[in-house]
Amino acid sequence: MTKPEQNSHLVAVIGAGPAGLYAAQYLARAGVQVALFNRDIKPGGLAEYGIFPDKHKMRQGLMRQFDRILNMPNVRYVGNVTIGQQGDLKLDQLRQAGFQAFMVTVGAQMNHWLGLPGEDLAGVYQANDVVFHYTQLPEKAGWQPEIGENVGVIGMGNVMLDIVHYLKEAKAPRRVTAFARRGPTEVKFDKQTLEPVASCLDLAEIRAAVDEAARQTQEVGKDVEAFYELLAQARENAEDCDSGIDFGLKFLRSPRRILGDAQGRVRAVVFEVNQLVREGDQIKSRGTGQLEEIPLDTVIFSIGSRVDDGFGLPVVQGHFATTDAPRYPVDGISYEIYNPELCAQCEDIFVSGWARVPGEGIVGLARKDAERGARAVLGYLDTLPASALTADQAVQKLPPVEARLVNLEDLKKLDAVEQKMAASKGLPAFKFGTREEMLDAIDQA
Numbered sequence: 001m002t003k004p005e006q007n008s009h010l011v012a013v014i015g016a017g018p019a020g021l022y023a024a025q026y027l028a029r030a031g032v033q034v035a036l037f038n039r040d041i042k043p044g045g046l047a048e049y050g051i052f053p054d055k056h057k058m059r060q061g062l063m064r065q066f067d068r069i070l071n072m073p074n075v076r077y078v079g080n081v082t083i084g085q086q087g088d089l090k091l092d093q094l095r096q097a098g099f100q101a102f103m104v105t106v107g108a109q110m111n112h113w114l115g116l117p118g119e120d121l122a123g124v125y126q127a128n129d130v131v132f133h134y135t136q137l138p139e140k141a142g143w144q145p146e147i148g149e150n151v152g153v154i155g156m157g158n159v160m161l162d163i164v165h166y167l168k169e170a171k172a173p174r175r176v177t178a179f180a181r182r183g184p185t186e187v188k189f190d191k192q193t194l195e196p197v198a199s200c201l202d203l204a205e206i207r208a209a210v211d212e213a214a215r216q217t218q219e220v221g222k223d224v225e226a227f228y229e230l231l232a233q234a235r236e237n238a239e240d241c242d243s244g245i246d247f248g249l250k251f252l253r254s255p256r257r258i259l260g261d262a263q264g265r266v267r268a269v270v271f272e273v274n275q276l277v278r279e280g281d282q283i284k285s286r287g288t289g290q291l292e293e294i295p296l297d298t299v300i301f302s303i304g305s306r307v308d309d310g311f312g313l314p315v316v317q318g319h320f321a322t323t324d325a326p327r328y329p330v331d332g333i334s335y336e337i338y339n340p341e342l343c344a345q346c347e348d349i350f351v352s353g354w355a356r357v358p359g360e361g362i363v364g365l366a367r368k369d370a371e372r373g374a375r376a377v378l379g380y381l382d383t384l385p386a387s388a389l390t391a392d393q394a395v396q397k398l399p400p401v402e403a404r405l406v407n408l409e410d411l412k413k414l415d416a417v418e419q420k421m422a423a424s425k426g427l428p429a430f431k432f433g434t435r436e437e438m439l440d441a442i443d444q445a
């Protein structure tokens, strides 16, 4: 039951991706006043700037849910503002304005590099940057990756497949090879994401790669048949491979060095051949020392991302460090940053979604995580008196920022303009490519 306005608790949710939106909904339904601060002008996070552009139905379904959340009477949207130690507003300033607790759902914004020689060569990219380019995140919409003829993608999850999908439609290189450090039974992609590129698979080469790994796969107690079944099922509903690219998979390979040509562009990658080892119930890879040079003119790392160290919270292994001894555990999980050894004033800070576990799963999982995290916040709020302020009043008390803040009314205007543009251009969707264009569209609407 929604209880708007005063005399309820006041929470700032930082980041309006799926985790932030669903956390806001959970808290608002419990009667909490929520202000939802977001770096981007638009809400949605990777649901807006990650999910492959042709998944219109899925995106529209999510956007309808997000709209309902943003229209809840006790949710206030504040877009186009970065929170954090190096942001427009610091958590402490939000605290001073009256916010009683913080749910940090800023996702995992930083690229994950392996620190290999040659990573700075021309033609070496991060999957996130390529994704942000084709989904038109303002900071990347005007940028273009230079894609050659022979592309290597490091990593074998769904994001790798989205990249191959984009290459097939927009760039059409001659060949794309994805490299995994482990074997065919450890791939992290699913049938639906493989379908758009399944008919591009170079089956003869993949069979040879699977054969090469098969003995080791058996030795660690795995069966490659399930992998073949996955490929076969994806090929049943596969789209045509009209651009004719060859899509290969190579297993048991970890990149060790990227080699450049005289112009400073990538020309090859040196991989170490791995063997599989079982550690408890986990299958891991271990280098054999055997090196192999594979010619590639473009390399895209698709090995996950990490949280932004500049946000100002303690970071451990790429994610915000939660305490091992939570005061409000939910289903045995800690959502609390509070750790007196790592941060001085953080008993009111909670974290969920990809900020808690970078790269973990799809929107549905981020939602579950956010709702569990919101339950932890409610446990903390129970120990505090209600606030005399509304979310609006607390936002008014914040120091002025340079950026032009965006509210729900602005979002509605922007949406109307973009829909009109899409209709006039005969497109299923239209996005402005820069923040300035978005803000102009809002101001002129």
Ligand SMILES: Cc1cc2nc3c(=O)[nH]c(=O)nc-3n(C[C@H](O)[C@H](O)[C@H](O)COP(=O)(O)OP(=O)(O)OC[C@H]3O[C@@H](n4cnc5c(N)ncnc54)[C@H](O)[C@@H]3O)c2cc1C
Pocket: 014, 015, 016, 017, 018, 019, 020, 037, 038, 039, 040, 043, 044, 045, 046, 047, 050, 051, 052, 055, 081, 082, 083, 084, 087, 105, 106, 107, 108, 109, 131, 159, 162, 311, 352, 353, 354, 355, 360, 361, 362, 363, 364, 366
């Ligand atoms: C390429 C790609 C494709 C995907 N495809 C699918 C798919 O098809 N289906 C599916 O279900 N899932 C898909 N996912 C997964 C899904 O997008 C994630 O599960 C989900 O978006 C994670 O939500 P989140 O809110 O934790 O983080 P994010 O979505 O990253 O949201 C973080 C939000 O925080 C904001 N933010 C960041 N820093 C700050 C700051 N300092 N201050 C204020 N705001 C800040 C950002 O602007 C953003 O709005 C995909 C992911 C990727 C990367």
